[in-house]
Amino acid sequence: MSVDTAPEMSPDLEATEAVETGGLGQAILHRTLLTVGPIVIALVIAGLILVTVGVDPLAYYGYVIQRGLLSPTGIQQTLTRMAPMLFLAAGLIVAFRAGIWNLGVDGQFLLGAVTSAAAAPLLAMVMPAWLAVVIAFVMCTIVAMAWSLVPALLKAYHGVNEIITTLMMTFLGISLANVLVKLVFLDPGTTVPQTRTLPVEDRLPRLFDTTISSGLILGLIAVIAVHLMMTRTSFGLKLRVVGANPRAAVHAGLGVPWLTIGVFALSAGLAGLAGAVDVLGVQGNVRADWNPAYGLAVIPMVFLARLNGFASIAFVLLLSVLSIGGESAARRIGVPNHFTLVLIAIVLIVLAIVEYVDHRYLSARRA
Amino acid sequence: MTGLFSDVFLSALLFGAVTAAVPLLLAGLGEQMSEKAGVLNIGIEGMMIAGAYFGFLAAFSFESLWLGFAGGAAAGAVVSLVMVLLCVRLGLNQIVIGIGLTLGLEGLTALLHHVQFSRTYPRLPAADIASIPLLADIPIVGPAFFQHNPVVYLAVLLVPVMVFIYRRTQLGLNLQAAGDKPAALDIAGVDVVRTRTVAVLTTGALAGLGGAYLANVGAGIFVPFITNGAGFLGIVLAMLARGRPLWVLFGALLFGVSLSLTTALQVAGINIPTDVIQMIPFLAVMIMLVIFGRQSSLPAALGIPYERGAR
Numbered sequence: 001m002s003v004d005t006a007p008e009m010s011p012d013l014e015a016t017e018a019v020e021t022g023g024l025g026q027a028i029l030h031r032t033l034l035t036v037g038p039i040v041i042a043l044v045i046a047g048l049i050l051v052t053v054g055v056d057p058l059a060y061y062g063y064v065i066q067r068g069l070l071s072p073t074g075i076q077q078t079l080t081r082m083a084p085m086l087f088l089a090a091g092l093i094v095a096f097r098a099g100i101w102n103l104g105v106d107g108q109f110l111l112g113a114v115t116s117a118a119a120a121p122l123l124a125m126v127m128p129a130w131l132a133v134v135i136a137f138v139m140c141t142i143v144a145m146a147w148s149l150v151p152a153l154l155k156a157y158h159g160v161n162e163i164i165t166t167l168m169m170t171f172l173g174i175s176l177a178n179v180l181v182k183l184v185f186l187d188p189g190t191t192v193p194q195t196r197t198l199p200v201e202d203r204l205p206r207l208f209d210t211t212i213s214s215g216l217i218l219g220l221i222a223v224i225a226v227h228l229m230m231t232r233t234s235f236g237l238k239l240r241v242v243g244a245n246p247r248a249a250v251h252a253g254l255g256v257p258w259l260t261i262g263v264f265a266l267s268a269g270l271a272g273l274a275g276a277v278d279v280l281g282v283q284g285n286v287r288a289d290w291n292p293a294y295g296l297a298v299i300p301m302v303f304l305a306r307l308n309g310f311a312s313i314a315f316v317l318l319l320s321v322l323s324i325g326g327e328s329a330a331r332r333i334g335v336p337n338h339f340t341l342v343l344i345a346i347v348l349i350v351l352a353i354v355e356y357v358d359h360r361y362l363s364a365r366r367a
Numbered sequence: 368m369t370g371l372f373s374d375v376f377l378s379a380l381l382f383g384a385v386t387a388a389v390p391l392l393l394a395g396l397g398e399q400m401s402e403k404a405g406v407l408n409i410g411i412e413g414m415m416i417a418g419a420y421f422g423f424l425a426a427f428s429f430e431s432l433w434l435g436f437a438g439g440a441a442a443g444a445v446v447s448l449v450m451v452l453l454c455v456r457l458g459l460n461q462i463v464i465g466i467g468l469t470l471g472l473e474g475l476t477a478l479l480h481h482v483q484f485s486r487t488y489p490r491l492p493a494a495d496i497a498s499i500p501l502l503a504d505i506p507i508v509g510p511a512f513f514q515h516n517p518v519v520y521l522a523v524l525l526v527p528v529m530v531f532i533y534r535r536t537q538l539g540l541n542l543q544a545a546g547d548k549p550a551a552l553d554i555a556g557v558d559v560v561r562t563r564t565v566a567v568l569t570t571g572a573l574a575g576l577g578g579a580y581l582a583n584v585g586a587g588i589f590v591p592f593i594t595n596g597a598g599f600l601g602i603v604l605a606m607l608a609r610g611r612p613l614w615v616l617f618g619a620l621l622f623g624v625s626l627s628l629t630t631a632l633q634v635a636g637i638n639i640p641t642d643v644i645q646m647i648p649f650l651a652v653m654i655m656l657v658i659f660g661r662q663s664s665l666p667a668a669l670g671i672p673y674e675r676g677a678r
């Protein structure tokens with residue numbers, strides 16, 4: 001049986017709230033306060049944790065912002081890091097809005113990454129580099145989609161909970177990716193277990209004179225396309241109906257099993273593309289035991305954005321600044337970058353509480 | 368008899384399997400109780416890592432393994448208290464909060480470990496072993512199954528205890544009702560929120576104990592991210608077992624054997640990448656799901672917060 005936990009932070013509620021609390025300007029202010037407030041509260045709580053471990057929080061935050069956002073190399077790294085995260089966010093938005101808990105994006109990401117790392121360098125030897133990159137993109141999408149087929153079929157026709165199956169497929173996928181790197185696609189030229197490396201000139205082009213990968217543009221397109229698809233097309237509406245109430249969707253005559261499989265394919269395909277964008281744009285190869293686990297960190301961001309594509313871009317930027325700045329701070333100030341995880345978790349939990357309090361307050365005023 | 372099939376190898380393999388299985392068993396039994404009561408506890412990974420860190424900290428500071436276990440269970444319960452407040456009392460989304468707790472505690476324990484232990488990496492002395500008389504003298508089986516830390520026997524004893532609770536007690540019935548038809552339980556005059564609170568707190572304590580065992584006995588040391596998905600495996604076990612504690616035990620042993628096989632084969636000098644062996648239990652489970660998937664069933668109200676009078 002499925003677990004019917006459609007995401008509660010649905011954007012449809014906002015409109016009604018806006019009408020009841022007054023004008024549009026006030027509604028926007030309300031929304032902004034509800035988003036910025038929790039982040040500030042979370043920064044304070046996380047700052048207290050820093051104080052207890054003997055680090056000056058203001059210095060830390062300042063350093064993170066400086067290295068992640070303000071310094072020229074930092075901002076370029078940050079924008080480049082956003083590319084795979086944006087693809088993951090797009091994939092997660094499709095799934096979560098359709099009420100499907102695809103928690104296996106990290107496995108799909110890695111298999112997409114390994115596929116493109118295996119294919120692109122070989123293809124680039126026999127054909128123009130741009131064509132090799134395009135074909136690698138297609139291949140990794142297909143592989144990631146295929147990886148989601150078993151959970152999709154089990155969910156669509158047997159109603160097997162997708163949380164458990166996608167979690168298991170992600171464990172399997174991480175191991176399989178390692179096996180492929182260590183045994184199958186090993187670069188014979190090096191002693192380090194890794195795939196062949198795609199030469200820098202064959203990778204995704206960089207934007208203008210910067211080091212920013214053009215994957216950023218692709219990622220932005222992916223998120224916006226997904227957002228428009230979910231909110232502006234009949235297909236998106238069908239998916240949202242399935243997500244809101246699968247039984248009602250059956251009664252409305254929707255082919256729920258096919259839609260379910262479609263959602264899995266879209267979500268996993270986008271996660272696979274995330275892997276490809278990271279490999280073809282930045283890494284150039286996949287090393288054994290490489291698993292950045294972006295997916296688990298992007299999931300909270302997508303929720304914080306209330307499954308809204310445009311808001312997700314802002315939160316992914318925040319995550320990217322925190323992770324690039326955090327890595328830098330880890331080297332210089334000695335606060336391990338795991339602290340970023342703590343910060344994200346506190347933001348998420350504080351936001352959930354604030355949202356609840358706000359909801360209670362509003363319904364109390366209505367009554 | 369030498370090499371792969373020697374007695375020593377076999378009993379070491381099985382001993383390792385039991386050691387690896389115990390945290391999974393505890394997590395799985397805990398998660399099972401939450402799920403029975405209708406709470407999908409994705410935060411169990413966070414509860415385990417909290418148990419591992421604070422369990423290790425307590426054992427290291429007080430030089431007592433038992434205080435370590437108590438500390439681990441307490442830490443797990445404290446984390447689950449957050450889950451109780453936010454998800455059971457306030458009815459916030461269980462998956463969102465669960466992922467938040469897991470991420471946050473993984474980060475927090477890694478941070479605390481970095482501050483305290485990253486220069487020294489202290490280890491605990493080898494854990495005490497309680498041999499069971501007579502049984503421990505059986506060749507192969509004895510050293511593998513009957514020469515463990517007492518917590519192992521407690522964990523296994525928990526299986527019949529859980530069966531008894533679910534089958535024979537009012538509490539078991541209440542838990543089941545809280546997961547299947549919470550409104551009916553409410554009408555019968557039993558507090559749904561309290562019932563679920565008991566379940567989630569128990570989950571936290573068991574997961575914390577499992578984490579403490581993992582760090583204190585299994586590894587003898589705490590390293591960041593030591594649980595490495597054991598909590599998620601607990602969720603998988605609980606869902607596959609469909610409410611039956613004995614199945615959790617079998618599942619945990621299956622995973623335990625394959626985890627132990629990885630190290631054992633390396634010791635035996637057979638060079639199969641660990642990743643291949645680690646895939647076996649997941650493959651087995653996926654195949655089982657494909658074959659038996661149709662019969663899977665979960666509590667009707669799983670993941671849905673209970674609000675009195677709501678429709």
